[in-house]
Amino acid sequence: xxxxxxxxxxxxxxxxxxxxxxxxxxxxxxxxxxxxxxxxxxxxxxxxxxxxxxxxxxxxxxxxxxxxxxxxxxxxxxxxxxxxxxxxxxxxxxxxxxxxxxxxxxxxxxxxxxxxxxxxxxxxxxxxxxxxxxxxxxxxxxxxxxxxxxxxxxxxxxxx
Numbered sequence: 001x002x003x004x005x006x007x008x009x010x011x012x013x014x015x016x017x018x019x020x021x022x023x024x025x026x027x028x029x030x031x032x033x034x035x036x037x038x039x040x041x042x043x044x045x046x047x048x049x050x051x052x053x054x055x056x057x058x059x060x061x062x063x064x065x066x067x068x069x070x071x072x073x074x075x076x077x078x079x080x081x082x083x084x085x086x087x088x089x090x091x092x093x094x095x096x097x098x099x100x101x102x103x104x105x106x107x108x109x110x111x112x113x114x115x116x117x118x119x120x121x122x123x124x125x126x127x128x129x130x131x132x133x134x135x136x137x138x139x140x141x142x143x144x145x146x147x148x149x150x151x152x153x154x155x156x157x158x159x160x
Contacts, residue, residue: 002111017084
């Protein structure tokens with residue numbers, strides 16, 4: 001079942017790259033008592049994700065924070081080392097928290113997995129963006145296959 005507005009973010013453990021190496025982080029640490037924008041991409045270093053999705057959130061970080069957002073996070077079904085390298089490549093700095101869902105367990109718990117096995121990419125995440133307030137989803141926008149419209153930073157900013 002797909003997560004929807006009003007639902008709680010499921011408990012899960014993710015990994016995040018840090019200057020001291022990979023660190024486990026729980027969804028409670030990320031979401032509890034905070035307003036969070038979480039956006040997901042089918043894969044790090046992929047064309048739309050690298051050219052448009054992450055750069056948009058980096059560029060709009062200040063505007064999102066001005067609307068009360070505490071944390072902007074990007075999640076992908078990739079390992080923490082890939083997410084760390086991609087974050088450096090994208091120049092996210094401390095603007096976007098990079099989250100690795102290496103096995104896809106969190107993505108599956110959200111009900112937002114995307115089967116790309118036939119394309120040689122395995123099971124990934126659908127492209128989406130959500131806003132959660134203290135762990136409760138207040139906005140969810142899932143892209144149509146191949147789309148890049150409702151999960152853009154500007155679209156999220158417009159609903160805040």
